[in-house]
Amino acid sequence: MNPRVSIVVPAYNNEDYIAETMRSILAQTYQDLEVVVSDHASTDRTVAELAPFADDPRVVLLSTEAGGGAKRNWDRVSRAASGELIKLVCGDDLLHPEAVARQVAALDAAGDGAVLVASRRDLVDGRGQVFLRGRGLNGLEGRVPGRDAVRAVVRSGTNPLGEPACVLLRRDALESAGWWDDTFPYYIDAGTYGRVLLQGDLVALPESLASFRVSAAQWSVRLAAEQYQQAAGFAARMRDLAPDAVGGGDVRIGNTRARVAAAQRRLAYLWLGRRMRAA
Template sequence: MGNPLVSVVIPAYNRPDTLKIALDSVLAQTYPNIEIIICDDSTDDRVQEMLGPYLGSNSIIKYYKNERNLFLENWHKCFDLASGEYINYLMDDDVYHKEKIAKMVYFFKEFENITLVTSYRQTIDAYDQLLPPIDATARIYEETRILDGKMLGNLALTHCLNVIGEPTTVLFRKKDLTERYGVYKEKQYSLINDIAAWLSLLSKGKAVYISEALSYFRRHPNQNNNTLGLKAFSEWLDIMVASREDGFLDTNELFKTALHSYRERVKNYHEFAEDIKKIDIMLTTLD
């Protein structure tokens, strides 16, 4: 099978310093057949200026500066420009372990019906220092496992947590993502677009969870999770309901667990009053 082309796609935005670290981590990969697609949604030229020396000496890097801010469409642009059989997003403030791509491609080559490969991700701070895990990034298993896709999806849905990983964490086959990145059941999710993509992939096959840290998730004051705050939860209820069409949350008990988990997270916030009413009605019909 050789070494199929892997496209590392980076939707960049105003972070030249951390992007440089992220880019260096891709260039240090042990896997020999990679292209790097950078679509720059920045409001200034700092990213473009930082990339100047790289573009002159690395033919595997392809850079595109957007004429206007594309936001979610920038993610789609990255995907469309990718030529690889496999795609791995890389957030411009995260980092790859040098063997990430090689260790993940192995599972696609050696096992059948794999649609998603993820791993434990090590949390780091703004200065690359290791941090203890948060709830979502805690190690799921102590050993590497091949899992039923719906089982891994249910684990995320019943806890209302992205235990699968941020965009940086997951490698997938391009042809398997049949809806646009972040689109699930024809709805574009903006706050949990990664979960939407993962559920689409997990509905089609098996997943691999690698227990060693193959990527580094940076936590810092300016990242989206901090600026969005509680709003990041607002799309979970819709995706829980939609996921049942694909066989996720396929028993009443699993669905009730997911609804209770969501309700518990938002119960003290008045802006979620309508969601709580919907949940209470659904729970009544399930009893």
């Protein structure tokens, strides 16, 4: 029989962190799962770091040809999943031991009309040290109608549902959405959540169940500016897809908040750079 949950890992140049990520996944208290990993033509030792996990019967190791951006590998692992539920974990993020068990229980309690469950997460630096706890959701809690959740995401100007490690979703809803949507690459997660939530409801758990790793090398002032532009593009697209849920006022509010978030990110990137250089 197929496992209930597929944890899928699109790995790329994660040699420093992938083993820790895999250990956090395999330490889940929820047992009815498989782990599908695909390396996206890494140029470092990611493949070698993954090799010891091949002996675990829960683990399937694949490879993805170069090119195609994140979408190619995110789609590769998601399409290969056999579980009813999918959690995508990037190759440097971490799951808390109860993450899958808590999210599966929440989705089951909500019933068939719920398609996605999200939790808060902690932010950790390159050394794995927490520097911000309990981030995300922006007040969303419990069961939220999908269109209301989409509107809340647009109005936030950010991605309050968090990175994929914070989320568990139904595989059939992801497939119906056309898999991962990289129309706006920095919004590949939120853009996909939006299309999934037009099919059903959100369940929001106000507890931290994952850790998202950030580093000074991957964050920059230029990135903050690009994220603002793509946030605006995402908001406009959600209005086009769901005009009954997202209005022009929602888009304007979201764009204003996205500008503020971009300025805050610039300060955060400078602070994080100093923190990492001092380590």
